[in-house]
């Protein structure tokens with residue numbers, strides 16, 4: 019390590035026999051080079067982006083491996099297990115909570131070279147390796163006339179394995195569901211290096227569903243190497259609808275009525291007043307009000323019926339297709355935390371879920387709690403995912419703290435997590451737990467956290483799989 023480069027504490031050196039074994043196995047697809055170690059020392063977690071800006075990295079891995087098949091993943095994991103070396107599965111690195119940060123040193127296993135896809139049109143099932151890029155998978159399916167229906171905002175920079183591991187959800191979730199609704203089967207490499215395959219079936223009644231053990235497991239129970247997913251045919255018709263309401267509550271209530279009648283618009287997004295101004299400032303009628311954008315899609319008969327239900331139930335002023343077209347065009351454009359940080363601005367988003375009965379109280383209390391943190395410039399939200407039972411609120415905040423930015427950041431998270439739990443919500447709707455939320459997971463799960471810990475210890479007796487992630 020030269021003294022002129024960024025400052026970092028090197029991950030501890032791996033034993034020479036481990037280095038030799040993995041170099042023999044992977045050749046150039048195994049690295050202990052400084053540039054690779056620094057590249058894999060962070061993800062999209064704003065705290066870790068601060069490290070990049072400061073050029074100071076508290077945690078770096080000891081090595082990075084790029085396997086090309088399940089056998090190679092098994093060999094890496096077996097070697098690590100045999101030597102009690104931590105292993106961190108890495109997909110796109112788009113996680114926003116530090117889930118891939120190698121806090122105990124060890125080997126980062128980047129799965130992006132595992133990207134084969136096979137479509138079974140008769141069963142409407144696609145089999146894909148875990149490292150396949152999300153956009154690539156969706157484009158492949160589209161070219162055959164299908165869609166997964168899973169379109170997260172990070173689709174260009176995330177992988178199938180990352181989606182499964184974080185229990186991700188996409189913009190079209192109100193119709194197609196979250197990733198957990200799509201996974202029919204999977205293959206995973208367990209902490210000691212054996213592989214297990216849970217094959218795809220339309221449904222099974224063969225004991226607890228072990229597939230679910232890995233969905234949302236964030237790399238702490240094993241490495242997902244392959245999955246089988248449901249596919250849908252590309253929609254025949256797409257209807258774009260938008261409404262302006264006087265209050266946030268009124269708009270949410272309209273959506274609740276639509277879902278209660280069984281209609282499932284693919285996309286529904288309701289923006290509070292601040293976010294309506296921010297995202298839809300070009301639509302005069304929406305100024306000072308609440309914007310809702312809706313996409314209904316599918317077979318034309320079904321889409322027609324769902325459109326009718328939306329039009330019957332939404333009490334607000336119809337604004338036509340333009341706001342939805344604007345949303346469709348801009349939906350992947352994001353301001354990154356790293357753009358604001360050099361200006362001294364701390365910026366992040368927090369997503370939580372809550373049942374309808376407490377939705378407005380959670381929204382109001384959380385915005386108020388974040389605004390009350392000294393240094394906050396703004397706190398706002400939109401409702402981004404809907405269920406007959408409740409809703410996901412996606413909060414955005416920014417602040418210019420006087421003192422330590424990290425302290426301000428953690429104070430806001432503390433206020434948000436506490437308020438969510440006090441209002442009966444869940445502290446994460448789709449980003450997962452990672453390292454940022456780990457101290458609050460116990461509060462949400464209560465005694466069930468010990469059950470999770472027991473599962474972790476039973477599967478990973480040496481604690482080699484992503485140690486520290488999720489507080490495990």
Ligand SMILES: Cc1cc2nc3c(=O)[nH]c(=O)nc-3n(C[C@H](O)[C@H](O)[C@H](O)COP(=O)(O)OP(=O)(O)OC[C@H]3O[C@@H](n4cnc5c(N)ncnc54)[C@H](O)[C@@H]3O)c2cc1C
Nearest residue numbers: 109110111112113117170171172177179180186187237242
């Ligand atoms: C701009 C932006 C927009 C986003 N939009 C959305 C959104 O719309 N919806 C959403 O749900 N999320 C969103 N996210 C969050 C993030 O993209 C998701 O969490 C995504 O699922 C992470 O996938 P990844 O491949 O990048 O995983 P990574 O960041 O590489 O890893 C995330 C976690 O999963 C584990 N992991 C990764 N691959 C595997 C594997 N094969 N086996 C076991 N564990 C594994 C890692 O160890 C880590 O704990 C967004 C993030 C950004 C930066």
